Every structure is written in structure tokens, then in C-alpha cells.
Amino acid sequence: MRYLMIAGAMLFAAGAAQAEYKSGFGDVSVNYLDWNHNPAKRANNAYIELEGASNYDWGELYGFVDFEHFNNDSDKYSFFAKGQFRYYLTKDGSKGLAFFMQGKPGVAKGFHEVNIVTGLSYNFYFTDAWFAPFFGALYTNKSVSAAKVEFAGWNGYQLGWSAGKKFNLLGQNWRVTNWNEIDFERKSSYVPRGADRESLNGALSLWWLPSGQSAWSPGIQYRYAWNTLGQPGLTDGYIATVKYNF
Template sequence: MKKIALLSAAALLASAPASAEYLYGFGNISVNYLDWSKNTQDRTGFQEDFAYLELEGGAGFDWGEVYGFFDLENVQDGSDELRTAYKGTIAYKIADTDFRLYGQHYATDSKGFAANNTVLGGQYRFQGDGWFVTPWVGAHMTITNPSWNDGFTGFNGGMFGWTAVYNFTAWDQKFWISNWHESEFARKSDYTDVSGETDDVSMNGALAFWWDATEHVTTGIQYRYAYNKLGTVGNQNAFIYSLRYNF
């Protein structure tokens, strides 16, 4: 399972050109606390608040963009309860246009459960002065390995989503708003039967407000939402409180 996840992530990065013009980049390390709503905890019976550390970065080149993060979750409970999660994405420009070939790989691993999701498709980049929106869609492959059943491996319908960022200045301070969103569709019944999510359509994302307090320090609050995702049916929501150090 872990070997498949690592090979998928490496394939995304290996597809980038060896030589390219560097345009921009960013990186940060952050401490975060996710606080589930009481309704979510009462209804699911298993979602618990947790702290996590995150390493995040991205870059733009003349051929396209790359992005990735690595999370270490449940740090408040010690090494026995740690979870890991990571995502890597690549968007490769098609000729001199705003269309891209798009790929992403997401994996999570904890005691008793592991999942890997790979998407291959296309993306379009809208951008202007201080903002961008990048909708994408693609075919979806899923591998799950829960300890309580045989899991699922194979094609699992499709996925679409977007990333959006808007920067602005107020009271001589720098602020920005971000939103990432993913929706799965036409998921296989063999997957929903073992995942606990039942429906063939899902929704997953976060809407965030950020303040660049200094060149190196950013703080923010994120509204985390999900529907028929994260191992349960219906709506789930939480707030995430974040403090970042920017490299």
C-alpha cells in the first residue's frame, strides 16, 4: 500500500521537465487545530478534534505549476495515535494556453486504515491581478485498506474541483481568501459499500481567511466542510485555526 502511494506521487513529480524557467515559489510550516462542530461529533460518533503539523509548498514554472503538503496529525495524543496525510499535484501547460494536463495524488495512513486517491485529467487556469481560480476534472482511482474489511481497489468514477485565491489589502495589512473543493461522482457501489459513505456523490473542501501579519508569519481560520466523505454520510463541518511560518 505505501509503496503504491509513493510510486504514484513520484510519477507526478517525475513528469516535470528537467530544465524550466522558475517563476515563483512558496513554502511554509504550520501548526493547526481542527475543531469539529458538536453536531458533527454527535451524529458521527467518531470524529474527534485534533492538532496537526503541516509542511506545504508550491512553485510556478514556464511549463506549469506544482504543489504539495505533508501533514502529521493527532500530535496531541502521542506517537501511537499519529496519522499522516499528503497530497501532490502537477499542472502541465498545453502549448501556449491556459489549459493544463492535471494530476493529483492524495494518501492518508493511520492505525487500521490507509487510503490512496489518484486523479488524472485536465485543468484550466483563470488569473488576474492578485487572484486565480483553477477548476479541474479527471478520472479517479482509489485504493483503501481498512482493517475491518477487504477494502476497495480500482477505478472509482470521476472527480472535479478547484483551487481559488484572492489577495487584498485593508488597513495597510495584507489579507487573502482561499478555497479548495473536491467532489467525487459516479463512485462504484463496491467502494461505497465498504467506505461507510453510501452515496455515489461526495463533497470535500475548506474556505479560509488569512492575514499576513509579517513577511514570515501568517495566521488564519478555515471553515472545513464535507458531505458523504471521511467515512460517513451527510454533512460534516469544523473550524481549523492555523499559524504558519513562511520560508
């Protein structure tokens, strides 16, 4: 795993040295997650998210950081982040094959977990729409305390994607987006008790993009998971979000 990380860093350094910035975005949002299934096991969660992305001639960077449960006592605070890296492997890489890496660290009291996917992705762009699937090997490191590593090693494979579509309705601009991750062949020693070795994790979102120069964009998200987030079966809920775009 260490050598894969070094290889990714070398690719990033080589690209950054000759980088031509093309586009990007950034936003900060306030979110409230209301869990539906299994509510007794998952407290409702207010969180702040900082998100951003940038596109270069060599590839793409995307990431976000969540500060979670700040509406609860401080011992329940947690942090979650996701970072994605695409290095184009074709001449017109923005519409083609890319080397892909994704890292997802999560930290809470007495717990931390890091999941890293290494593989390939492909970008498809259409009129006012996009679809970016990826597939790779999954590495997991999970600890329940500083002195006890619960799981560390290769943990199957992950197929995922991000997708979106812009449209106009009632004279207003809207965007529907979806991110999705499907894990295959996870290790039996890792999966939650009673869960299958396959899992599903994602969200389907609708965003209102107010006309004019408004930097604000409210939205509603349906958050879903199956055989993951530490428990078997379905976990789902709704997220009310207000973003400030900069």
C-alpha cells in the same frame, strides 16, 4: 493505472530536463481542528503541516504533508498528504490548459487510502485573484489492514478547484482561499454506508498577512465534507492556523 503513472513521470522528466524556475513558496504551520458535526466520531485534531509549491516554464508542482493527531496517544497518530502536478499544454500554459494529476495518500493505524485523479485543468488569473479548476477520473485503493484490501479500482470522477483573492482591509493585507472537490459516480462498494455516490470535500479560509516583513500569517479555516471522510451526511469544523512562511 500503472501506465498513467509512467506517462506522468515521463512528462515530468521531459519538463524538468528543460526547466526554468519562475516562482514558488514554502511554509510550515501548526493547526488545531475543532470538529462541529459528528464530534463523537471525530476527535479534535492538532496537526503540523509542511506545504510548498513551485512554478516552471513547463508546469507547476504543489504539495503538503500533515502529521495529525499528535495531541493524542501515539497509536492515534496519522499522516495525510496531497501532491498536484500540472503540465502545460498551451503556449501560455500558466493561463491555460494543462495535463493534471493529483495524489492523496492517508495512513493511520490499521488503515490506508490512496486517491489519484488524472485529467485536465485550466488556470485563470485576474487582478489579485486566481481560479484553477480541474476534472479527471478517480482511482482509489483502500485497505483496513495489510492483509485486506477493502476497495481497489476506478471510482468515478472528480471535479475540483483552488481559488483565491487578495484584498486590503483596515490597512492590512488579507487573502481568502478555497479548495473544493466533488466526486461523482463513486462505486457503491466504496461509499460509506448510508451515503450517496456523490460527495463534497473542501475548505474556505481567511488569512491575515501582516504588514512589513513578517513571515508569520495566522488564519481561520472552515472545513466541510459531505458523504465522505468515512461517514454519510455533513462533517464540518473550524481550523485555527499559524503559518511560518519561508
